[in-house]
Ligand SMILES: *[C@@H]1O[C@H](CO)[C@@H](O)[C@H](O)[C@H]1NC(C)=O
């Protein structure tokens with residue numbers, strides 16, 4: 001204890017301090033995540049735990065230094081080492097007291113359940129084209145570490161574009177045919193013998209299996225659109241040959257109770273991956289009615305077919321908005337579906353009271369405007385609501401008169 005600056009310990013401390021600063025500055029400079037998004041802020045906060053080790057070491061030395069300075073000033077030996085130990089223990093105990101509950105994740109199975117639900121929903125010989133950290137890591141963990149669904153093949157979309165991925169991993173995915181060494185939208189043969197293939201060729205070569213994408217397909221290669229379509233499958237989507245006829249009743253039956261998800265909506269801190277998993281699982285319920293609604297919007301169809309599709313979308317949404325807490329966009333989707341039902345109610349097989357439809361449209365557009373944060377159409381919707389309200393009054397007057 002010869003003071004901070006002159007001793008060899010002093011130079012080690014300075015070294016640590018400089019390392020800490022360089023490390024923090026360097027990584028803050030290189031980090032390219034958009035921290036205005038809560039999840040990415042959380043990722044950045046959790047990422048650099050190593051620097052905490054240095055902070056702990058420096059705090060310990062700081063405490064020793066403070067104690068020895070105090071002893072020198074007061075000149076009493078009584079406080080001695082015991083006080084130093086006591087202070088250190090109290091500081092650590094306080095940390096535990098305030099943070100343990102937060103760090104005790106022993107009953108947190110949210111991401112685990114997320115991945116299990118997805119795996120369980122797939123056919124036993126399926127190929128899953130994965131994308132992103134959440135499905136990628138959680139599905140890989142269950143599949144490779146816990147041996148769940150051994151006959152499903154997991155293929156990472158992003159990694160399939162790397163030179164090393166298929167040469168090293170293709171042999172571990174028996175039953176999946178890779179028509180080359182690397183995925184790339186442009187099919188080429190390089191001078192070193194590397195052959196690239198596009199998604200369309202990959203799909204044609206693997207027609208013997210069901211193929212799903214979780215979550216979303218890489219935008220860089222649209223060749224699949226030549227002869228495939230994406231149909232909603234919970235959080236994921238299924239790639240089906242475009243010629244396949246879509247039967248809404250069947251698809252509704254297959255997808256409506258696909259997952260067993262019991263977490264409450266919005267019950268996780270948006271800084272956490274659990275919040276993302278929860279959001280995905282909730283929005284998964286909306287995918288089928290959304291898809292059916294989009295089909296109904298296509299021009300040049302028989303009126304009866306359009307009416308039938310709108311009716312399915314309307315009925316599914318109506319069931320969904322009954323939940324107490326649910327994603328805000330469901331209000332908007334349901335309101336739009338009600339409005340379409342109002343337009344086609346003459347052709348609809350199911351008779352729905354126009355007064356009810358108009359009231360529902362108004363109610364759920366209003367709820368949407370009230371709860372949404374950043375919809376550029378907000379003002380337009382507010383205007384439409386007041387217009388619809390006067391329509392409703394007019395309609396009621398007419399029916400009375
Ligand atoms: C951690 O949390 C679980 C459940 O949330 C609880 O049962 C357990 O007692 C906690 N552990 C400690 C050491 O407090």
Ligand SMILES: *[C@@H]1O[C@H](CO)[C@@H](O)[C@H](O)[C@H]1NC(C)=O
Nearest residue numbers: 123124125148149150151152
């Ligand atoms: C996986 O495939 C093998 C070989 O085709 C088959 O024997 C086995 O029963 C399958 N396992 C499951 C869980 O479907």
Ligand SMILES: *[C@@H]1O[C@H](CO)[C@@H](O)[C@H](O)[C@H]1NC(C)=O
Nearest residue numbers: 109113120259260261262263
């Ligand atoms: C659904 O999840 C709940 C809670 O996690 C569990 O108790 C229940 O057994 C599950 N049901 C099915 C059919 O998997």
